[in-house]
Amino acid sequence: MSKVKLGIIGYGNIGSQHGKSIKSGKTPMVELVAVADCRPERLQLAKDTFGEELSVFSTAEELIHSGKCEAVLIATPHYYHPSIAIKAMEAGLHVLVEKPAGVYTKQVRAMDEVAAKHPELVYCIDFNQRTNPVYQKVKELLESGELGQMKRVIWIITDWYRSQSYYDQGGWRATWDGEGGGVLLNQNPHNLDLWQWICGMPKRVKSEVYYGKHRNIEVEDDVTAFVEYENGAVGCYITTIGDAPGTNRLEIDGERGKIVIEDGKLKFWRLRVPEPEFNATYKKGLGKPEVWECEVPVKGTYTSHPGIINNFAEAIRKGVKPIAPGTEGIKGLQISNGIHLSSWLGGQWIDLPVDENLFLEKLQEHCKETVIF
Ligand SMILES: NC(=O)c1ccc[n+]([C@@H]2O[C@H](COP(=O)([O-])OP(=O)(O)OC[C@H]3O[C@@H](n4cnc5c(N)ncnc54)[C@H](O)[C@@H]3O)[C@@H](O)[C@H]2O)c1
Secondary structure (H helix, E strand, O other), rough: OOEEEEEEOOOOHHHHHHHHHOOOOOOEEEEEEEOOOOOHHHHHHHHHHHHHOOOOOOOOHHHOOOOOOOOEEEEHHHHHHHHHHHHHHHHEEEEEOOOOOOOOOHHHHHHHHHHHOOOOEEEEEOHHHHOOOHHHHHHHHHHOOOOEEEEEEEEEEEEOOOHHHHHOOOOOOOOOOOOOOOOOOOOOHHHHHHHHHHHHOOOOEEEEEEEEOOOOOOOEEEEEEEEEEOOOOOEEEEEEEEOOOEEEEEEEEEOOOEEEOOOOEEEEEEOOOOOOHHHHHHOOOOOOOOOOEOOOOOOOOOOHHHHHHHHHHHHHOOOOOOEEEEEHHHHHHHHHHHHHHHHHHHOOOOOOOOHHHHHHHHHHHHHHOOOOO
């Protein structure tokens, strides 16, 4: 079976990391044939790694229309993801887009609409943490009804530490014009995606967001959000770049017990009888359901980025199901945009999906330039 001829657009930190893993043979069904980047030194780096036969271009458009590639991996700053993906799909190329899908849902919806017109193309997003067997297992436990109806979910994800010197390197990061947000847009797209992937989409969100609280940056660096689900379950999400060592603890409480993921391990406390049943039948006053701490076997390997690239190639060549279809990208972004919008409107509840025009109008008020569509 022939290898998928891939072009990488944006050969910065992550683009070149993908290049290295292709070079090292971790993605056997992919051949890197072209790279585009607006910085000549990044193109030179790519040539140094892949040799003179690699085609290099200074714009995404030149790569897309070069006829060299059948698929592209888009690893530019977030604002550009949708517009480049749209051009690539309209030129008949399969697309793997980096996270986040974009900065605001209006541009991501436009990308999804073009993808819908091209069902012959594979369209995926690099949510590499979906390949982590621990998260796959907890999703399976919820979907199979093992935990019963979800009642409460709390994710404390405060181990995304970033120092001031990280931000002082400058560039597009942590600016409204360059990135469109801070910890929500840069570090948290993975967690917001996993959150909705495992627990489903909330119906509304409200938040308390701090901008430049821990670091000298204009965007958010400390966030607490509260959500409600259709079934009445509630959720709380806490994130920052300012805590050390910080915490990554996902706790999901359901009718049949409690699941906690922390330090990469899954723990399940299972009730002998579901809590609603206990409550309906227990007659002795003070008392609690009997609980068993269960060992849940988690099998498989966390394949991360190469896992997503391999899956993308297998979806193109063999028609396998994508781990992270591109159309999933808008969901975590809905929550992220909802959190920002709530904060900009004084902490009020925001129904999801967000009012995309209102969000864009408010985002625009924070930007010096007209935001990219
Ligand atoms: N999935 C993950 O775990 C993961 C990890 C890191 C970064 N990312 C995402 O990848 C994207 C890039 O992040 P990064 O850290 O590599 O940034 P970076 O700044 O290191 O790299 C971006 C590259 O894109 C180039 N570029 C900018 N605009 C361009 C354009 N219009 N056309 C062509 N090239 C262009 C820049 O010159 C730069 O080399 C971001 O959206 C980020 O969120 C994802």
